[in-house]
Amino acid sequence: MPHFVFVNDSLVPADEASLLIGDLAIQRGYGIFDFFKTMDGEPVYLDEHLDRFFHSAAAMRLDAGVNRVELKQRIGALLERNGIANSGVRLTLTGGYSPDGYSLAQPNLVIHQSLLAVPVSAEPTHSIRLMTYPHLRQLPEVKTIDYLVAIWLQPLLREKGADDVLYHRDGVIAECPRSNFFLLTDRDVLVTPGTNILKGITRMKVLEAVNGRLATEEREVLLAELTSANEVFITSTTKHVVPVTEVDGVRIGDGRIGPVAKWVSAELYKRAAPYGRR
């Protein structure tokens, strides 16, 4: 049975959920989105995601056409209709059907649910390798649909044997295309970039979790700090906490999953637990 998708105020089967080719996402790559997960049918950190969704929409001058209460009702109706317990839900808001293919029009709002496995373990089970690349996302503090460079880089990642890319500008670390970056210094300070990044909800939850238990700094983090780092990990709604044991072929710390990544992962897992079963 196909699942359903909201396209504006219509609930339609996924294989019919479409936008006309005049939409500014298709014509001009113009749109924003947000993405949250559900555990046991319950949205996780929904209000935080909706805060960011409305912030992104306003920053890009897009009117969602619904307020928070109406959007929650629509999300609730979609979850009930589909009955998928553990999922990712994506809210996409595009530039709409522009008469001249350039000026903003009434945005189109798409709400789409997909299967997403909940992590089976509170502790990270694998680590990844990053490749650095000199790039800063356009309008980096807004969750736009712009992943042009990230997708374009995929063959290069495979060629270099890396799992993901780490953007930097002039040696100042920004973020991975879909994740935030954390580094534990040799003095056990947990640092993370504070500007020119998309501030993830998981990043926020990490900072909340470690508050008072570990020194933290939101500041410029340099590529040069990688060589002396005790640990590195990245975070996202989908990926949770993923330890990084190699950057550009150079080992981070002792090359193994570190205790802080493990602790942070378990702590986040615990904090999200009320949203679902364990």
Place this chain on the structure above:
Amino acid sequence: MPHFVFVNDSLVPADEASLLIGDLAIQRGYGIFDFFKTMDGEPVYLDEHLDRFFHSAAAMRLDAGVNRVELKQRIGALLERNGIANSGVRLTLTGGYSPDGYSLAQPNLVIHQSLLAVPVSAEPTHSIRLMTYPHLRQLPEVKTIDYLVAIWLQPLLREKGADDVLYHRDGVIAECPRSNFFLLTDRDVLVTPGTNILKGITRMKVLEAVNGRLATEEREVLLAELTSANEVFITSTTKHVVPVTEVDGVRIGDGRIGPVAKWVSAELYKRAAPYGRR
């Protein structure tokens, strides 16, 4: 009567021409396009546009799924079906229906025709004002669908009383979002940026037209050169040649449409004439 659109190999009415929401243009802003005009039913500089279309597709690792002969057949069938004499034809190639919303899939090819008036005069009838903005397009030498910053800037343009934006990085001029930039120096050398830009077909035709009749240079052009410039104009398939008489509120030359812009415009008009009436 609605006109028709090719979506892959299907000719469908425009009000049904759509892509499923899983397409990477909608999900990730990933796609390329090209745009040519027809005069009296005849495509203008079609081969040049198709060269660039296939170049953009290859650069973004997108397989058009048709070769040049097949694409021309499809364009021909569309033009015949619609019977719109003076038009713009847009070829859009997207990242396709990605199973994971991130990896490239089989691209979708959309061919869409819209009304476009042929200029009524060989000489420019109006001039415009530009506003400068520090920005370099991502992958600037590829005609991607990424116009995020350009569209985002539109309210600022209106606020500043400007007609279009001129991108630069660190004072080095690049291009306007949809046009190329030319400057006639105080020594009557026609200069235009040679790198970090999308090389327009009209730009190419300007350089061909002036070859041997005016000194030209493809090189770094600085914002600082604006103050002493005799003329500035921008070029594009849609806009043809448009004189610029003001940048950031500062007058260019004597503030009037210059003789070189007029001559270039007339010359291009003459060269394109075999494609249409006149």
